[in-house]
Amino acid sequence: MSLTIHNASSANALFLEAASDFLRLLDVTLEHKPHFDVALSGGSTAKEFFRILAHTASGHRNIERIRFFFSDERVVPLANVDSNAGSALRLLLEPLSIDVSNFFPMYDGTRSAELSASSYENLLRNSLANDNSGLPVFDLIYLGLGQDGHTASLFPHSHLIRNIDNDKRLVVVTSEPHIAYERITLMPRLINNSKNICIMATGESKAKVVDNIINGPLMPESLPAQLVLRNVSGQVTLMTAKMGDVLKIT
Ligand code: 6PG
Numbered sequence: 001m002s003l004t005i006h007n008a009s010s011a012n013a014l015f016l017e018a019a020s021d022f023l024r025l026l027d028v029t030l031e032h033k034p035h036f037d038v039a040l041s042g043g044s045t046a047k048e049f050f051r052i053l054a055h056t057a058s059g060h061r062n063i064e065r066i067r068f069f070f071s072d073e074r075v076v077p078l079a080n081v082d083s084n085a086g087s088a089l090r091l092l093l094e095p096l097s098i099d100v101s102n103f104f105p106m107y108d109g110t111r112s113a114e115l116s117a118s119s120y121e122n123l124l125r126n127s128l129a130n131d132n133s134g135l136p137v138f139d140l141i142y143l144g145l146g147q148d149g150h151t152a153s154l155f156p157h158s159h160l161i162r163n164i165d166n167d168k169r170l171v172v173v174t175s176e177p178h179i180a181y182e183r184i185t186l187m188p189r190l191i192n193n194s195k196n197i198c199i200m201a202t203g204e205s206k207a208k209v210v211d212n213i214i215n216g217p218l219m220p221e222s223l224p225a226q227l228v229l230r231n232v233s234g235q236v237t238l239m240t241a242k243m244g245d246v247l248k249i250t
Contacts, residue, residue, distance in 0.1 A: 003232045005214070007240045011202040014241040015049045018198060019056035022140070025196060029139050030062050037128050039069040039141040039186065041152065042084030045200050046144055050091035063096055069124070071143055071191070072153040073106035074181035075113045082181065106184045113173045117184045121171040131193060136170070138194040145201040149209050149223035152191065153183035156222050164188065188227040197228060197236045207243040214238070
């Protein structure tokens with residue numbers, strides 16, 4: 001369908017706009033289905049967004065009908081400060097008093113990474129609406145973007161990316177020597193099946209890679225975020241801030 005690029009005037013403005021978009025999409029979605037199924041991302045940008053969303057969503061009438069899933073995870077206990085699900089729990093769900101029955105972490109330390117990934121795929125297939133091809137459909141997926149062009153835990157030149165076309169799984173474990181922690185990640189086929197995708201990137205340090213991803217040659221093995229941002233099978237919004245004048249929005 002389409003890629004929309006929104007360059008906010010500041011990171012704070014970006015998060016406020018994203019939070020407003022979230023609540024608007026939440027209310028519209030709940031007009032025709034019982035739950036709003038969202039996958040949250042991780043990293044420092046996500047944590048800043050969680051803090052602002054928690055404040056903006058406070059008192060909103062429909063927050064108890066949101067089901068919180070995740071785009072990717074570090075294989076660490078929820079109590080670890082680097083846990084994506086643990087960060088969402090502490091910064092978003094707890095401040096909003098959202099019941100943990102609507103909280104679906106990818107990894108909680110009770111099972112191996114491999115078993116957690118396969119169980120999560122089954123959970124998604126059994127919990128989310130499925131499209132005609134049997135693929136689960138999120139209402140909204142959030143993604144971050146790394147300076148190396150990764151998104152979720154789809155890292156450049158990784159074994160996972162090199163073999164992505166032959167891998168039919170929807171949720172996989174991936175690890176790379178230079179990447180902190182073993183990871184669990186949604187695969188592009190599932191991400192791109194979401195009704196809405198929002199990718200957030202802030203700071204001049206990411207401006208060049210964002211410009212290369214959007215306007216440069218298609219080379220997803222080097223820039224895995226292109227698997228989403230250059231695919232645009234859904235409604236993809238790239239929200240940026242503090243990019244200076246490097247990012248050429250064509
Ligand atoms: C993770 C993420 C990852 C993150 C980007 C951006 O688990 O690390 O999901 O894809 O979103 O690396 O991270 P920052 O916002 O910290 O730059």
